[in-house]
Amino acid sequence: MRQLLILIIGLIMGNQGISQQVYSKKQPFAHTYSIVARDTVTGEMGVAVQSHWFSVGTSVIWGKAGVGVVATQSFVNPSFGPRGLSLLENGLTPKIAVESLLELDEGRDVRQLAILDVNGNVEAYTGKNCIQAAGHIVGNNFSVQANLMDKNTVWPAMAEAFKKSTGTLAERMLAAMEAAQNEGGDIRGKQSAAILVVKAKSTGNSWEDRVVDLRVEDNDNPLKEMRRLLTVHTAYDYMNKGDLAVEVGNNQLAKENYMKAQELNPDNLEMKYWYAVTLANIGALDEAKIIFKNIFKQNSKWKELTPRLIKPKLLLITDEQLQEILKL
Secondary structure, three states, X not given: OHHHHHHHXXXXXXXXXXXXXXXXXXXXXXXXXXXXXXXXXXXXXXXXXXXXXXXXXXXXXXXXXXXXXXXXXXXXXXXXXXXXXXXXXXXXXXXXXXXXXXXXXXXXXXXXXXXXXXXXXXXXXXXXXXXXXXXXXXXXXXXXEEOOEOOOOHHHHHHHHHHHOOOOHHHHHHHHHHHHHHOXXXXXXXXXXXXXXXXXXXXXXXXXXXXXXXXEOOOOOHHHHHHHHHHHHHHHHHHHHHHXXXXXXXXXXXXXHHHHHXXXXXOOHHHHHHHHHHHHHOOOHHHHHHHHHHHHHXXXXXXXXXXXXXXXXXXXXXXXXXXXXXXX
């Protein structure tokens, strides 16, 4: 069996660095809790993690649109991320991928690993020598796993929270992590967190395939900061939709998206500014001027920017109307 697995991975990986990377025990710690999951409506796949370790997302979470996601932790073997995804991409199931990676790894007893594929199939593993409390739960289209926890109720709390949660996949995974922290979380405390969500199907453009990619590298309360960042991320997603609407001349749709962005991030001057620009473009100049005046009072650079929007036709007003705005 061992030789067969070596052959399988060797053929897939091209025999590059197996002995050095798979067998190596000199790997960083990542005692932590994480979740891999799939949204059954959108097909998006995600992985999220928190730990009392700096920049935990760098080594723990991996994902590829149209393929799957991986969480590799405890005495983490980072090669499990790219290798696991490659195995999925070449047709192996998460179960076979996990078994193959662990069979070739001398540090398997202190590893924790979870792999989910594009169809929602999941496999997870907790080594017998992972520091307690440690364990995992595999559910429908998700898996939660944790080690070095304050108590053994942490990952069950994650599973229940994810099953009961609503919203986007990122929001649901964050709810699961918050439930873990409320249950005690990592016995050492908290430091960093990360969330990655990829599309169900690859566009062929890697920059378009990541729906969410957020990291809190070093923070006293990483999940609180992650919640803030996710809200800002959603707001800017509405901003991007507004920009796209402007590009095609649909200013009414742009107005709606910019308004939604402001509702999520009401103190952001840029969001207010582009909303005011959109109001001016659809003829609501009086309403726009009220917003412009407030923005200019807080930061005069926005007034300096405004006439520069005329040439690229981002601000569709007359010279007289522009002067009215600049006098505010």
